[in-house]
Amino acid sequence: MQTETLHKQLISYRRDLHMYPEISMKEYETTKKIKAWLEKENIEILDLGLEVGVVAEIKGNHPGPTIALRADIDALPIEEKTDLPFSSKIKNAMHACGHDFHTVSMIGTAILLNERKDELHGNVRFIFQPGEEIALGAKYVLKAGALENVEAIFGMHNKPDLPVGTIGVREGSLMAAVDRFKIEITGVGGHAGIPNNAIDPIVISGQLISALQSIVSRNLSAFDNAVISVTKIEAGNTWNVIPDSAVLEGTVRVFQKEAREKIPQLMKRIVEGIASSFGAKGVLKWYPSVSTVDNSPIFTDIVKETGLQLGYEIVEAEQSPAGEDFAYYQELIPGYFVWMGVDGTHEWHHPSFTINEDALIVASNYFATLSLNALKQLNK
Ligand code: NI
Secondary structure (H helix, E strand, O other): OOHHHHHHHHHHHHHHHOOOOOOOOOOOHHHHHHHHHHHHHHEEOOOOOOOOOOOEEEEEEEEEEEEEEEOOOEEEOOOOOOOOOOOOOOOEEOOOOHEEEEHHHHHHHHHHHHHHHHHHHEEEEEEEEEOOOOHHHHHHHHHOOOOOEEEEEEEEEEEEOOOOEEEEEEEEEOOOOEEEEEEEEEEOOOOOOOOHEEHHHHHHHHHHHHHHHHHHHHHOOOOOEEEEEEEEEHHHHHHHOEOEEEEEEEEEEEEOHHHHHHHHHHHHHHHHHHHHHOOEEEEEEEEEEEOOEOHHHHHHHHHHHHHHOOOEEEEEEOOEEOOOOOOHHHHHOOEEEEEEEEEOOOOOOOOOOOOOOOOOHHHHHHHHHHHHHHHHHHHH
8 A cells, every 4th residue: 555545544544533532441432443444454353352452463474473563542531622623522532642543553554564464474463452541451451362472562652742753762661660559547536635635647647748758769779760649638527626547648650670669668667667656557558550661672673773774763762650551561571662753732641632643654664664673583
């Protein structure tokens, strides 16, 4: 297919998805559309029994290993404010993170690779993953067997602050591990005027919030980067009563595995120690979510060379403290995740988020050539 014809087709697919966004794990129509677009090209869809999401595969004309490309397909519960002619027609749903762009770029890649089966020494599996925004989708497709027999996985996120034709590459950690915590402090309630007969959980909370910040400044190396944010505090009902308990919630973002393991232990020590020093009880509850997007050094060279081979610009990728459930695949097999320049007007999740659609063809070409190169490397 001619590049221009393909580009036009991809733009129309992307606008279709953009007009009818579906939020996480509810991507029923999106799933149908992806299937229809792939079937039109005679690309095989694997039957993994997924209710949402699609896994497809192109088998090369030559035997070899299987690699996977992953695109997330879900939208966000945001009211669109772009005024584009193809704005969301669904109330309180918008492709404000550009997953419509990811989905359609991988369709473009599939179309291109389907025409180049003769050059393929192995197979390319396409994982159109639901539910990225709530970090459930990767686990969902993994459970269905999406990664069976796959040796390596590649993916991307659009990057609004990079121009079209520029790809951000970084070996090692690219996106943060995301963990959530809850702290329960149990003191003794009482009269606000007679605090000596109570154990005030609010005063304890105050001490605790400051002390938690000392983990980043005093317990981690200067080369580790982490964020500990207390984002919710609940205690008390009125002005003249000391409550008997307080609950704090928040999140930890970290890029290094060792620091990620260390932080909950340090937090536990501070929570229990400070609470007990006041005669109260402190309990830390930990809810781990996605780990770090961790790019495998074995692919750094081909990830860069592919871009240069196609005449694109390669820059050092800036790390993001956001999380990405692509990390779950990388826990199992080596993978690489890149930033794709889209020359956007706003940051991710903004109601006016837009992308430059020229990036569709760049991304399609990039992942098609990367697949050929990755298979070549794995065949060596
Ligand atoms: Ni996103």
